[in-house]
Amino acid sequence: MAKTAGPTRQQIETDIRKKQFAPIYLLMGEESFYIDRIADMILKNALTEEEKDFNLTTYYGADATMADVVLACRRYPMMAERQVVFLKEAQAAKTGHQLKWDQLQQYALKPTPTTVLVVCHKGGSLKAAALTKAIVQSGGVVFESAALREFNIDRAVSEYAGTVGCKLDPRAQAMLIDHIGFDLALLAKEIDKLRMTLPVGAVITPESVAENVGISKEYNNFELIAAISKRDKVKTFKIINYFRSNPKKNPTAPITSLIFNLFANVLIAYYARTTDERALMEALRMKTPYQLRDVRAAMRCYNATQALRIIACIREFDARSKGIGSNRNEYDLLEELATKIFCV
Structure with missing residues (x-):
């Protein structure tokens, strides 16, 4: 940092x-x-x-x-x-x-x-x-x-939020970084703006970020993950089509990582053999119940065997999107991956 x-x-x-x-x-x-x-x-x-x-x-x-x-x-x-x-x-x-x-x-x-x-x-x-x-x-x-990188931007943003007396939900923080990038000055400016719209001591949530920062709540990586976790086919393909129309702002690499993390966490949660919220958060190393929401939604729609098959599909997609065994458009491949996820 x-x-x-x-x-x-x-x-x-x-x-x-x-x-x-x-x-x-x-x-x-x-x-x-x-x-x-x-x-x-x-x-x-x-x-x-x-x-x-x-x-x-x-x-x-x-x-x-x-x-x-x-x-x-x-x-x-x-x-x-x-x-x-x-x-x-x-x-x-x-x-x-x-x-x-x-x-x-x-x-x-x-x-x-x-x-x-x-x-x-x-x-x-x-x-x-x-x-x-x-x-x-x-x-x-x-x-x-030194310039901020992916491995330390989260800590820098959390630290700044703490110095101005507010708390950031981890998902809201991820939305800000995903939308703005690693420019800490711009991130700090948006946090200051959000802080002024909320009561003292309130937590900055994804909803407040979507409403006040100009991020489309419907069309961002995290809403795609939420749609997949709920097996919402219509919304999933709608968001992918939006990403296709804005490729510079929506590269598939970070999307792939988020989908993989979702189903990897689903597998861990199944093998934790508990439904207790605190125990699951500890097993998944999550800090807030909000982070657990998509995992629990996915567990209602996918069993452990399906999650394992989906992870195999994600690995195949990752290789093909990098040109290994395929020269198709990355968003065509993403649509194909979504279809496989819903059909496992």
Whole structure:
């Protein structure tokens, strides 16, 4: 999610809230959300609104020179404990002489104690080992915000929801990620919007996501799974036809994974030999009864033998959709898979 040379992001944020500021912050990486978050926290906690008039200076990489930035850092605050200097969009510096990082390195060797310098470099890491070493040795912070991937996006979204005082149903969270992707800034914006529509402490459900985020409740991967679990043939083929008309937004690979997970969970639930909700949730490693809903619906429509046969059909579909033994359209193959599921 995010890497640091030194303190973790959580430690950095805790120190900022305690008004324990480093002389220099180098915030860099592919995930801009955490860069902006830390920069905003510094501004909010380091200066009052009145102090900002004379003690806040902002430069942008496209038109700043490092000499100007360093000169601003050497100044002393006016009627305040500290001043804050921002160098934003440092990655936008034009090729040439504008941002001479060796000048910042020299400043980092002996930074002004009453200045907080914040350098924001988005889109990747700054390749300047000597500079980062000098910043760390002077008590500064070097923070690298790595791009979010499939394996850590869920934790990042859950963590953000927790920091703003709301809870996300796992399925609602999956709908948001499926619709928006791994852009944490956009995900956070939608969570904020949803939070404003619900009572304090309410859980964000799939229904509230469908209603407020503009996701078609009828035509998304999770509604397809719900239709298959209930053996609703009409709705299943209706959704597949919709997916066919929007192939870029509805690739079959994640759909295949969800169908496989449904019937794999059905098998596990059968062999758990219990109908107790809590016991089933534990066996399936699910956190809420809502996640169990599709599995229980499928168990009413498919027995264990059918689930096993369906898993074999899914494996065959997966191979054929990748061009092994077939060159048919992936949505034709998905329709064929749905037909086999309903006919087992």
